[in-house]
Amino acid sequence: MRFENKSVIITGGGGKIGKAYAMAFAQEGAKVSLPDAASADLVVKAIKDMGGTAISMNCDVSNEKSVKTMVDETVKQFGTIDVLINNAAYFMTVWKGPFWEMTVEEFDKAMAVNVRGSWLCAKAAVPYMQKQKKGKIINISSNVALTGNPNYIHYVTSKGALIAMTRAMARELGDYNICVNTVSPGFVVTEGRQVDPAYEKVRAQQRSIKRSQVETDLVGTVLFLSSPASDFMTGQLLNVDGGFHFV
């Protein structure tokens, strides 16, 4: 039970990857807070059913007031914040197309949710971490930032921005003993996700470990970065993609 009574926020906790993180933290004793623009109620129920502690709340991470309310409510219920996982992202419903046809509104939405949202959550959580002189922030990037996948320039760019943001945050927070790291997942075939089988086969072939990536493949790394085992690691990019990209 590495996270007994730790307070862990997982933004986008209602999604499938968010759920995988949430279940794993809960299984190791953490109290998990699952803000989501949609609902994370089902994940909360799953955790409570197995005897764990979880709360969900509606939150728009791109909105400072909404984020602050969410963080303060988490602290009110759980006492503090030990770990923040910036997992929420504008992704599943992004508009796809060449960048020269993308509208400013669409571009701004990805940057607002994925980049500003991660910063706002960190901004709101950090005072509590500073107070206890300890904390872990994990920004979830994507290896599309390493590959430069075409046709969603806003998403790719936003995920690259997180890698740089992690580094600057790590330097700003080092004196408070707060570690900030990035996890970069490969293409995850979440439960029930419809993917083109031919393309998925190509992706598997590009990996050292030639199989589809699933959400639970990420859990170990996220928990490691949240645990004392990684206390001297900060500002780093941990790429979990079955050995496709080497950074």
Added chain:
Amino acid sequence: MRFQDKSVIITGGGGKIGKAYALGFAKEGAKVALPDIASADPVAKAIRDMGGTAISMACDVADEKSVKSMVDEVAKQFGGVDVLVNNAAYFMNVKKSPFWEMEVDEFDKAMAVNVRGSWLCAKASFPYMKKQGKGKIINISSGTALNGGQNYIHYVTSKGALIAMTRAMAREVGDYNICVNTVCPGFVVTEGRQVDPAFSANRVANRALKRVQVENDLVGTVLFLASPESDFMTGQLLNVDGGAHFVG
């Protein structure tokens, strides 16, 4: 007990960093083999004294025959090889000089121990990992490969070679479910090590976490990479230096 009854080889297991890894694994139930060109007897004894299982053996990692007999002996005693930590290195007594004054013998020695040695240990361990359809290889590089430490070009170069070797190995052994990753430590002030205080202060100032790095700072990452938690991570460089360098 994440490593209950696992067979773990830590080359250079008699050194201070090797000892920290060995104790970390032993505390989690592993049987540890500690080949070293010097003696790892005190480390093996420390582990046995706490009720663990450890063997030490003389081994020159640069020599294929020596490596093969070491690995075969470990497999015989422990029933396989689950984890290989390529930690042995020609480092503490390297001859420091500008590269234009370095002798070929000196250069070759670093490459033979640090690069060829890591390859040979992986080569000898591979058949056992292949047989069990699972394995973890961890190559210990160094932050000097990222910042280009001065006056030991052979050491810096050898540590850079390991980063590339890790990637090629990861691709070659992926089909056997063997993961290969690199850990890149910063400047570690091991217990009792004499360091220039000004140099050390400079190192500390460059980090996000402004303190001296010690051998225990590396243990968590090495154990993570040796555990099932990192089963979909291979070919990667994990830099543990308190946030001095950011790679990628």
